[in-house]
Every structure is written in C-alpha cells, then in structure tokens.
Amino acid sequence: MNTNRQIPGALGRRREPLTDTQLLLTITICIFIAMYILAMLVWGGGFLRPQQLFDMFNNNASLIIISCGLTIVMVAGGIDISVGGITALVVMSCVVHLDNFGGSIFTSVLLALGIGLAFGLVQGYLIAYLKIQPFIVTLAGMFFARGMTTVVSVEPHSAKHAGFLALKALRIEIPWLGYTAKNGNIIPGRLEIGVVIALAVVLLVFILLKWTKLGRNLYAVGGNPQSALMLGINVKRSRFYSYLISGLLAGIGGFVFLTHTGAGNATNATGAEMNAIASSIIGGTLLTGGVGNVIGTLFGVLTLTTIKSIVLASGLRDPWWQSITTGAMLCLFILLQSVVLAGRRKGRTRVRTAVPKRFRLQRKT
Amino acid sequence: MPGDLRKSARFKGKYTQLLVPIIAIAVLVIFNLIRDSSFFSIALTTNNDGNIVFTGNLISILNSASELAILAMGMTLVTSASGGQDISVGATAAIAGSVFVKVLRGGEITPLTIILGFLACCVVAVIFGAFNGALVAVFDIQPMIATLILFTCGRSIAYWINGGATPTVSDPIIKAIGGFIPGIPIPTPVFIVILCSLVFALLFRFTNLGFYTQAVGINQKAARLNGISSTGIKLLAFIILGVCVAVAGCIRTSRLGLINHETILSGIEMDAILAVAIGGNALSGGKFRMAGSVIGAYAIQALTTTLYAMKVSSTEIQAYKAVVIILLVVIGSPVVKDAAARFWARHARKTRLSL
Secondary structure, eight states: OOGGGGSTTOTTOOSOOOOHHHHHHHHHHHHHHHHHHHHHHHHOGGGGSHHHHHHHHHHHHHHHHHHHHHHHHHHTTOOOOOHHHHHHHHHHHHHHHHHHSOOOHHHHHHHHHHHHHHHHHHHHIIIIISOOOHHHHHHHHHHHHHHHHHHHOSSOEEOOOHHHHHHHHOEEEEEEEEEEOTTSOEEEEEEEHHHHHHHHHHHHHHHHHHHSHHHHHHHHHHHOHHHHHHTTOOHHHHHHHHHHHHHHHHHHHHHHHHHHHOEEOTTTTTTHHHHHHHHHHHTTOOTTSSOOOHHHHHHHHHHHHHHHHHHHHTTOOSTHHHHHHHHHHHHHHHHHHHHHHHHHHHHHTSHHHHSOGGGSOOOOO | OHHHHHHHHHHHHHHHHHHHHHHHHHHHHHHHHHHOGGGGOOEEEEOTTSOEEEESHHHHHHHHTHHHHHHHHHHHHHHHHHSSOOTTHHHHHHHHHHHHHHHHTTSOOOHHHHHHHHHHHHHHHHHHHHHHHHHHHTSOOOHHHHHHHHHHHHHHHHHHHHTTSOOBOOOHHHHHHHSOOTTOOSOHHHHHHHHHHHHHHHHHHHSSHHHHHHHHHHOHHHHHHTTOOHHHHHHHHHHHHHHHHHHHHHHHHHHHTBOOTTTTTTTHHHHHHHHHHHTTOOTTSSOOOHHHHHHHHHHHHHHHHHHHHTTOOTTTHHHHHHHHHHHHHHHHSHHHHHHHHHHHHHHHHHHHHHO
C-alpha cells in the first residue's frame, strides 16, 4: 500500500494509510456496490440476473477502453476530448475498408491502430513539445476527426464482411451464470469479444500506471511538473506518451465499438469524450492531475451505467431523465471529491505534521 | 530616438494582440478576392416580409456572428478571471431559449410579454451561471469540470422544459428582433452586438471590473491580499456570462422562430473559446482584450461563410476549421514564436555584418 508515496503531499503522513487515489477509489467502489445492491433490493427483476451485469460490460466495452486512455492523460495533468471523434472516425473507416476496399479483419485492426496512433502522435507533439493548450489541440482534433468521418462516408454503413460478422457474433458463454427462461431453457451468461479486450486493456493500463517507470513518471508530472523536472523526469516525453497512449486506446476503442454495433454512422460515439471524462472523474481521477486509478475508472463506467439502468427501471422513461440524472450524479461526485480533498488538505497543513512529536505541546485533558 | 522607441513599444504592447485576428481576417479577405471577388458584393433586395434589406456575404457574416460575438465577450471575462472556460454556454442557451419560448407561448404576444420573457430567461441563465460560478469560485473546482455538469444535462433540461416538443413562435416583433426592423436595411442582431459592446466598454471605463478581473486571473492570492474578493469576482464573471448567454439564446430563438433543444447553438462553446484564443487572450487567464475576442468571433464566422461559399458541406467544415485552428495556434505558440525571434535576430545580425 506504500507504492503511491510519490504523490506530492504524501510525504511524512505515516498515520494516514490511504493516499488520495486510494480514498477516492474506495468511495467509488462503495457507492457502486451500494447502488447495485439497492437496485437489486428495490427493483429486483433484471438486476438479479448476472446477465444484467454482463450487458453493462457488453454495451460499454469501448467506453471502458476510451476512459482508460483518458485516465492516463488526466493523471498526467492533461485532457483529451478528441477520443469520441477518433472512435467515430475509426468505426467509419473500418467499415468502409472492410466492405468497399476488400479489407480483412487484420488490416482493419491495423487501420484502427494506425488512425489512433496518428492522432496521438500529432496531438502529443503539439501539446508536449510546442506547449499549446491541450484543450485547444484536442478540440481541433475532435473537429477534424468528426469532419473526416463525414468525408469518409455521409451515409450510415453496415458491415457485410463475412469474417467480421462471425467475429461480431462471437460470444463467450458462461453456463453457470446463466438464468432459466420461461420455457425452461437455460440461457447461459454471454460476454462479447470486446469485453475481453476491454478487461485486458484495464489490466495493462493498471500495470503501466502502477509498476512501470513511465507510469510513475506520469503521476509525478501530473502532480507537480516543476518538481518532476527537478527530479530528472523528462516531462515533455511523459506528456507526449500519455497522449500517444490515449490516441492508441481510442483506436482500439473504435474497433471494439464496431464489433458491438457492426455499423458505421457519422453520429457514432457522440458525447463519448464527455462520458469518458465523467467516468474518470467518478472513478476518482482528478483533473488537476497526479491522482487517479484505472480500476476506479472501470467502476466509474459501471456506476454511470447503473444510474441509467436505475432511471429506466424506476419508470422515468422520458428521454431527458437519463442525462439529467447523469449530470446530477456528476455534480454530486465532483462536490464530494472537492469537499473530501479540501478536508484532507486542511488536516495535512496542521502544525503537527511539521513538528516532531516529542517537541509538540501536549494538550491536557 | 529613445522617445519614439518607447512610444512604438507602447503601441506594440497595446495592439500586437489584435494583430493575429486582424491578420486572420485579412488573409481570408485576400483569399476571397483571388477566389471570387463577387463574394464581397452587397445588394439591396426585398425580403419575404416586404422589407428592403442589404444582402450579401459580408452582411451575412456580420449578422450570423452576433451570437458568437456576444458569447465571446462573456467568455473572455470568465477565461480571464478563472483561467478556465465555460463549456456549457450552448446548453445553457438552449435552456434560456426554451424559457423564452415557454413564456411567449403562455399567452398573447405583446411587447410586455416579450420583455417579461427576456427577463425570465435572463434570470434562469443567471441562476445557471451562478451555479457554475459557485462550483468554480466557492468549491474551487476547475471550470471545465464544473461546467461539464451542465454540458451533460443542459440540453435535456431544455427538452424537459419544452415537454419533448420543438415549439415555434411567430410574431412581427420577434421577427424584428431576429431579422430586420421594417425600414432599416441592417439586421437587428448587429445593433444588439454594438449595444453589448457599448455596455462592456462603459463597464470597463467607469468601474474597476476589468482591472479586478485581470488581477484575480494573474494572481489570485495577491489579489486577495490587496482586498479584492477573488470569489466574488469569479462569481460575477460567470453571472455576466449568464446574461450574455440569455441574450444570445433569445437572438437565435427569434432568428429561427423556433426552439430545437438539440441543435440550437450546438458547438458554439467551442467557437466561443476559439474566438477568445484567436483574439490573443491567454486561455490560462490573466490579461485580456475584449476587442480581440470580438474580432476573433468575426474571423471565425468569416472562415465559416467562406467555406460555405466554396460549397463545402456543413459537416465537412469542421475538418477544415480544425486545420486552420491548429495552424493559428502553432503560429501563436511560445515555442514557435521564440524560434522565429531567434531566427530573425540571427538573420538581422548577419545582414548587419555583411553591410
């Protein structure tokens, strides 16, 4: 539990075992579990079936991958709002490549990775080495990707490639987590291929952030770039890599999105960047940088989805309720983080942390 | 002469910031002159309502940049005070427009109800602005995150207010606000922009608003120690932006004669932030020049109109805009500027040596 000691401010706090990252992560997981149990108790039905949980993963595999990329960027103190646009561009390009240009699955995966990497390279270079504000660069990236999507094709495209359709229909069946249908058949729990990729990405990013030099550098750069520079960390390169990884993951996310929907549309993944940012924030990543955990991000995505399911289950079926409750939840989490962290900061600057215990005045009770 | 030098330095400091947007507009003008000089023709025609009005691309740029210019003014203040941007202006404008239409459709449309509707929509927009402002100023949350909340759910709130429909309003007065006043050949929104600019100019001339805002933006702690309430100034900036949003929402609603919560002013937040950036204001806060933002807004609209004139479809425009934006910010980035300055210095020394 001592691995997060590099975070500024974590020095000399031997009494408090939790770092900011761990505290926010714990809050998120607790809230998710509490919410899910509440949903099970109150609405029962679908929530009692494991398939409900599996569907959350199935529907949000690409969002999980995109959010992981965003968590990396946010930990390094940046922001990337181009991910939704990149996803849409990748989906459209891959569909057109598969159907109209006789591409294979392998080449379309390469195309997806290539598009993601190209965006990551250019944006990372502009932000890290030319020192342009990340918001402006990735905003332009989003405009560019969305515009290019309509240049590739204005009409929606459905994939007709036989091999791809087989990949799309591929399910991982988990018989012991199924349920019995009304006619007595046992329907096994089903997971899509994208979920496996998403979970692998989460694991890899977790390892990257926790146990690699680059990952620790990202926390240092996000926490305080000045101190990171003085410690001999290559701040520019770390930032560059964060955007590169985010672009790459957006490319992978795009392909996973395609395996879920099987169709390209110019409006695909609209608002995905904001959902990803919201998931990261709910998962305990701070936009100021230096604090965050990819496991939290995974739970952030699940929490957002659970809220939406609960809104539907509770009978608020008008289309506006989902995003209003999402906004309300986001507001709640942001305020919670702000208050919790402000409270901790206050405690941290007390004199007792600066003065050794034996020199401290003893209060008589 | 040293005196002249000092004068020129002061001149430089005051006006170089406006150089980028003016150059952007100049480049667009030259480009259009070469491409098709009929781009600049202005004609007097009779419109559908029987008014004699000016038409032409220049008038269209002036007219349709109005909302953007007004939002850019408010955004400049918020950027300067808080060092962040409000990304919820489009969504809040949708809410404001919905309230405006809701009040107008409540009964017969008279000048009084229009004023009432405008006041109601101002109040609502100010409340939402204050909500954002409170999150930023009191809870010390980054502006982009704080406004992300309304960005996510603002349009749904507008949808809720409209009850799932896209109501229309048609009235000669509404048409006059969004289009032309009978007898005056210049679109009304242009006058509203001039009015707003005047109000801001007077505010900056006769109050310390601009000065205090910059002080808070440059160094919040120093401003606080000098007796300026940084919380209050930030809150005020967001509230002023709220009023700007209400005005912009009303103009757009009157112009279209209907409110569609999904499409009204969608993506305007990005354009407004760009206008501020192109105007040479630092997005990290501090010193600002509002004139730069307004000229920046017209530069963006000029670009859009030029692209439309070149028969680029509305969805593809984004890609071209992005390229232009990136070019502009790369030219304006400190690293490139330093490299250019070093290059010029070396070049100048070489020529002097050779002489």
